[in-house]
Amino acid sequence: MISVSRMLFEYHSHGIVIEWNGSATYNVFSEGGANINCFTDYSAKNMKEAQVIADEWLEEELKELIEGGY
Numbered sequence: 013m014i015s016v017s018r019m020l021f022e023y024h025s026h027g028i029v030i031e032w033n034g035s036a037t038y039n040v041f042s043e044g045g046a047n048i049n050c051f052t053d054y055s056a057k058n059m060k061e062a063q064v065i066a067d068e069w070l071e072e073e074l075k076e077l078i079e080g081g082y
Contacts, residue, residue, distance in 0.1 A: 019059065021066045026074070030066040032056070038066060049073075 019032040022043075029041045036056075040049035051069055056062040 019062065021063055023070060026070065028070060030070065032059075032062040032066065038062075038069065 019034060021030045021032070023029070024043070027043045029043060031039045031041065033039075036052045036054045038051050038053065039047055040051070042048055053065045053069075056065050
């Protein structure tokens, strides 16, 4: 689900919510609301591009966890 007012990208199967501030900052929260990470990316010009960036970031993080044996 995408909320235009809060710019949230929800990943229920991973228990993650990524919030984009509309500029360069993405905050990563557990579904319980704990801030667990953040990252920046200056390339998004709109919500669709921000969604792709969030998707790719999460995919890379999950890949690192799997490869690291966590």
